[in-house]
Amino acid sequence: MDDSLFNPRSVAVVGASPHFVSGGTFFLRALLAAEFPKERLFPINPKHEEMYGLKVYPSLQSVPHPVDYVIVIVPKDATFKVMEDCVEKKVKLVSCFTSGFSEIGNKEDERRLISIAKKGGVRVLGPNCMGLCVPKNRLVFDTGIESGEEWAGNISIISQSGGNADVMIIIGNGIGLKFNKAVSYGNGSDINADELLEYFKNDPQTNIILQYLEGFKTIEQGRNYLKTLRETTLKKPVIIFQGGTTAIGKRSIFSHTGSISGDNRVIEGAFKQAGAIMVKQGLHHLLYTALLISCFQKSNKLFKVGPNLGTILGGGGNNVYVADICSKIGLNFPAFDEEMNEWLKKNVGEVGTVLGNPIDMNAGMSGYKTAIKIMKLMDKIDQIDVITYETDFDWWLVSAKIRQKLDLYKEFDFKGLMESIMDTNVKTLIRNIKKIQKPVILISSQTFYDADIVSKRNELEETFRKADIPIINDMATMATVLKYLIDYKEYILRAK
Amino acid sequence: MDDSLFNPRSVAVVGASPHFVSGGTFFLRALLAAEFPKERLFPINPKHEEMYGLKVYPSLQSVPHPVDYVIVIVPKDATFKVMEDCVEKKVKLVSCFTSGFSEIGNKEDERRLISIAKKGGVRVLGPNCMGLCVPKNRLVFDTGIESGEEWAGNISIISQSGGNADVMIIIGNGIGLKFNKAVSYGNGSDINADELLEYFKNDPQTNIILQYLEGFKTIEQGRNYLKTLRETTLKKPVIIFQGGTTAIGKRSIFSHTGSISGDNRVIEGAFKQAGAIMVKQGLHHLLYTALLISCFQKSNKLFKVGPNLGTILGGGGNNVYVADICSKIGLNFPAFDEEMNEWLKKNVGEVGTVLGNPIDMNAGMSGYKTAIKIMKLMDKIDQIDVITYETDFDWWLVSAKIRQKLDLYKEFDFKGLMESIMDTNVKTLIRNIKKIQKPVILISSQTFYDADIVSKRNELEETFRKADIPIINDMATMATVLKYLIDYKEYILRAK
Known part of the structure; x- marks a missing residue:
């Protein structure tokens, strides 16, 4: 396959239609919405002269420019003639959306269509694609x-x-x-x-x-x-x-x-x-x-992944759940030494938290500074391969929203506080995570569905993604996909 | 347990605090946000006189009203005195949020706390809850x-x-x-x-x-x-x-x-x-x-559930996926008879669709009238127990949004059309689903994350939920939980 197939100079849509529910409108609309250059886009349909402000040509042959890529959306019986036109027009690649071929047992028509293309040196995607x-x-x-x-x-x-x-x-x-x-x-x-x-x-x-x-x-x-x-x-x-x-x-x-x-x-x-x-x-x-x-x-950390997690999250029941799902998959939570446990006891506290790994911090974004310290300590623990931190954006956001609604804390400007988290807290968190040598994965649980929270959560997540810090929305998915990475790493180490 | 425990006439929060990050602010804020009657809510803290506009009492004893339910958020060593106060005040139920008891091996303190309560006839939730x-x-x-x-x-x-x-x-x-x-x-x-x-x-x-x-x-x-x-x-x-x-x-x-x-x-x-x-x-x-x-x-359909599905969805790959996940769990897709297949061929068409069960309609909400007809036909097929229909709200909404953005179809008022779907299409769909005898489950895949789509999707889903038509966001979850219902039904049939 040639690279030029993926970089067509022009696209024709054969069977293009302006009609609301027609299949022939689908691809053209998509290309227009994506702002594909109009001067290199040719709708083909003998029944129309103009469509979405574009000139429509009655046939491929009538297009006064070279055509590299053709999308075919005509009834099955018309595809053969279209393919002959493609050959004549020296089209490089045809994508045939039209179905009704081998997927319904009609192998003969499929062979006939492809054979026209092959003889003429045209490559084909599909049919039925x-x-x-x-x-x-x-x-x-x-x-x-x-x-x-x-x-x-x-x-x-x-x-x-x-x-x-x-x-x-x-x-x-x-x-x-x-x-x-x-x-x-x-x-x-x-x-x-x-x-x-x-x-x-x-x-x-x-x-x-x-x-x-x-x-x-x-x-x-x-x-x-x-x-x-x-x-x-x-x-x-x-x-x-x-x-x-x-x-x-x-x-x-x-x-x-x-x-x-x-x-x-x-x-x-x-x-x-x-x-x-x-x-x-x-x-x-x-x-x-x-x-x-x-x-x-x-971040050059792909081959640093491993099955031993250092985990910061919130909620004792959640802690049990995470321990269960990770351990079923073959991931571990190495126990901390006395020094680390003492540090946690002093800095995170005993009341309402579960010490040990996973750490139930019940803090989320409001405790991000402590989380940074913990991640730095975990970074030095040899037994830990990967660090995960549940950010609790949703709880943080809903809590700020409700406080604002209640107007309970007049001394705080919550709207400002909510905006400042983007500017200060998130930047601090990103700067520090980037310094950590081990792979770090953030978990951002989706708890609230209202548009306001969803939109703000997306903004926060986006900031981390742009810094190449991965965010996954639930621990079960995180555990499963991390295991895939570990297996891939082990394969590569064995194969090399 | 007595019903009155769940219907307390008044609530006291012992250890209430106005401080931003204190655990003692958590419950009080929640009760205020929920608009629990202020005249029946008593923050207790000897260090404060007023909190969130509420009068604060130095102790339970100083509250000049009966107190039915007490939430305790004081340091562990202070809980014993609080429990004695609860006994004296004839509190019915205490919820002890304070931790540091048997969950860290401290069984002795837990026994002491509960024994004070038991002697005094006070019921306790917790500690650590x-x-x-x-x-x-x-x-x-x-x-x-x-x-x-x-x-x-x-x-x-x-x-x-x-x-x-x-x-x-x-x-x-x-x-x-x-x-x-x-x-x-x-x-x-x-x-x-x-x-x-x-x-x-x-x-x-x-x-x-x-x-x-x-x-x-x-x-x-x-x-x-x-x-x-x-x-x-x-x-x-x-x-x-x-x-x-x-x-x-x-x-x-x-x-x-x-x-x-x-x-x-x-x-x-x-x-x-x-x-x-x-x-x-x-x-x-x-x-x-x-x-x-x-x-x-x-809707009186709980005991009508069974493992045989009649399914309408979109996308051939999706079709294969759904067939795989359901079949792994023990659910089936009974094949349609010739008559049904002929009807589908005539009314849904052959191009771009996969006939048979599951039906790949690639239609979503825009094809809801055809979906209604298919569901009615499925309702008459004895081999089918449960009907599922993928509504494709997301695609419908994003498609409408992009058309609007592109201003491609000037003859349509898309904003109006989008609103009318709520008034007309959804009502028609609900009215017809309610007439169907078999259990119906809607699937609303979450594809787009922007707040605008999320908000409109929520509105649409809400309308169905209010009509007691269940909506689940993915087929894998639907299959798993439907299987739980089937197993429960079989247990009840055996047990009766």
Whole structure:
């Protein structure tokens, strides 16, 4: 695969439509919302002359410019003619959104469509896919996706499902991830996962590869993929979520992308042996694994992770819960020595707290200065690998809000106090965490749902993310994804 | 236990403080924020005369009114004198927040404190607990808790951890649960879970009991509890989350509430055999189980639940994921007959969708009329027990927002359209779902985090909750908690 496929000079949408609920309006609207340059965007539809302020061309041939990338959203029977037009127009890449091919058992039409493309030297994504998303090029496949230079990162996505690629990007953006390229390849009749992985292995703009995989078109593709996977994981982490791990899931796969999904345990075992991080429980875990890796790659702490935690959190019941979930996964809380316990007793106090590791500080942001001191002490304890701190933004914010509402403390300007936390406390916390040698993960539990709190919590979380300090919203997710990192580290140490 | 304990005529906070970060300010502030009647609220502190506009009394004895409920937040060594004062003042119930007793191995002081109370006929919650929360009485133990008649429901909480009780109420309110009473009993040296469960078994205001349990003070309490549990589950569901299921968790339990936690598998087995719903993965699952039960109790559908789902959702990859997670848990998607498949092909279409069960409609709210028709058809299919529909509020809202921003469709008033969905579409949907005989669960995936979307999503979800139609934010949680309901139903059918 050639790099130019991801950097098309122009895009045509064949089957574009201005109609509210039509599939043909979807891609065009997304490209317009992302501010893809209008002079390089060509809607194709013989029934219209103008659409969203753009000139509409009756056919690809009538476009008076070269066209590199074509998105096809026409009825299935019209796709063959469109593909012939693409060949004639010397299009580089076609993404065929149209479905009704091998995913419903119609292998013949799929072979016919791809054969036209192959003969003409045109590469194809799909059919039955969403195609390309390259945020830095303002090339997106959904209106919800942020684009432009400021949204460009070094994470790339290989996804058989367009919806999953979409959700990965949008939810990923929400937790601080930035993407380089995403490819949804659907039925994968021409370009499949093996070729995409080979490309991303060598792509200097990609540091982390996320993948949603259902299966392969041929056994050979599967073999190529596995070989490439083994080479790739030594260079960059590959995080895979596999769909169709049950009989009913496999039935859904067949009708989704018409892939051969094989025996799941065999596949999972082989991928793991090739160094892939195999995420068990859906896209959220995949994204948070990427978040930890991304932050720790930047701060050079990825290979410092380990199973021994030093943990500051709030609430005795929460403490028990965290101890349970971490310990089930194989993470530990090394006991502190006498000196540390004495320090805690003196500085955190005995009343209403549980000393020991995890530390029940019941403090959150209001006790951040003590938390900094504790983290510095933990940084010196050899038995601790990773430090986690529950920031309690929600409680801090709601408490400030209610005090303000009650007007109980007239001597305090709470609005000012709330703003100052952004300027002073958070800066102090970030400055100090950056000095800590061990990996640090913040936990920001989501307790309150009202828009006001959510918005302020987002602002606070954003500040930390910008400093490459990872924030995860619950301990269970943190524990699971940290374990993935530890396993990956151990694989790399063994493989080297 | 007497009902009057939960309905105190007056509350005194011994050790109340006006200081910003003092523990002694916490409860008073919460009661004031909840608008507990000021004339029945007595801060006690010899060092102050006025606090938050309230008259402060130097001692319990100096309060010129009867005091039913006392919250104690004084240093440990001062608790004995306070307890003697409580006896003299004929207080009914004391909640001792002060810690430093058996949870740090100090059994002697705990025995001494409780013995003063017992001799004097005073009942005690704690020590080391948050005490009572009765929202309808505006009696709360945290500022984040909503109170008043409109927040009163029929769910009650027994929790060893105050923090967990707090989180259950606050997050519970956020997903539509309303509570009757909550009790945090900490070390449980006087009142323990056995007595509380006995009370709630017979409490006509309680239909569902939620419990966070770490262990018991004595073997006898454990036995009493188990006997009561067996009787209670036949009358009302008891949903339990148990802390300390691992060795490290048990260590945390001991330093949290000083309880005996015993062999977890034995306890879990015994509780399950007594008909309790034993939640495996934390408080979120506990709360969503309560949500389903609460909604289905009201609509008389609780005993109609079963493992066979009819599911409408969006996205082929999502489809595979849902099939996988549900099938791992033991839920099924019965295949549709030819007639239904033909109807779907004609009315939903083949392009871009996956026919069959689950149905990939990729429609969300914009396709709600088709969804209603499908749900009505599913209602007639004997093989289907429960209907689930992914509403896609987030996508609908973000799509409307972006269209508005782009000003692409000038012929539509999108703001008006967005508002009208609340008035027309949602009402139509609710009216039709109410006619469906089978249990219906809506899934509202949380994809976008910005305050605007969150706020509008909350509004939409709220409308459904008020109509007792349960909404859960992800399919994995839905599948897990639905399975708990099915198991409970089967237990009741066997036991009857």
